[in-house]
Amino acid sequence: MREIARRCGHVREHGSVLAGMEKRALVWIAQRLPDRVNADHLSGLGLLAMVGSAVAFWMSNLYELALIGVLICLVVNWFGDSLDGTVARVRQQQCPNYGFYVDHVLDIIGAFFLFGGLGLSPFMSLTVALLVLVAFLLISAEVYLATHARGTFNVSIFGVGPTELRILLASGVVYLF
Numbered sequence: 001m002r003e004i005a006r007r008c009g010h011v012r013e014h015g016s017v018l019a020g021m022e023k024r025a026l027v028w029i030a031q032r033l034p035d036r037v038n039a040d041h042l043s044g045l046g047l048l049a050m051v052g053s054a055v056a057f058w059m060s061n062l063y064e065l066a067l068i069g070v071l072i073c074l075v076v077n078w079f080g081d082s083l084d085g086t087v088a089r090v091r092q093q094q095c096p097n098y099g100f101y102v103d104h105v106l107d108i109i110g111a112f113f114l115f116g117g118l119g120l121s122p123f124m125s126l127t128v129a130l131l132v133l134v135a136f137l138l139i140s141a142e143v144y145l146a147t148h149a150r151g152t153f154n155v156s157i158f159g160v161g162p163t164e165l166r167i168l169l170a171s172g173v174v175y176l177f
Helices: 002-008 019-032 039-059 066-090 096-119 126-150 162-176
Strands: 011-013 152-154
Touching: 019 066, 039 066, 039 096, 066 096, 066 162, 096 126, 126 152
Parallel strands: 011 152
Antiparallel strands: none
């Protein structure tokens, strides 16, 4: 772990409510994935799922059942976005600086699509969606700069991480029905 931290320049801390259970599940899945599926494939899948969620939110203007697509895309995004780094670690194929960069660039692009789609849906104005996107980008910038300055990448804040945020968003989508 310290060798990876030395090469990467930071230590990863994940203290969310579901982190322990999620880590065990991700390692279990990673050990069973076919070798032809690599971390980059999973990162791309996570991004495609965010594009899909945007399309599903937008389509909910015409078909309320399109919200089911949002829920499916959130699960697929969790699978790809959460599993990519685990696959690299389990297979001893880590490229920490590359992985950190690609993962977070794709997260930002995915957020653009997610909030853009939400802003094009009947459930949130485009202005509010853009303000939420700006807030996400500001928080992301702070986290990435703090990671560089302090040498610790905090995946979660106050026990809430990306998985918990997906669950919260999915709960909101279910409420919209």
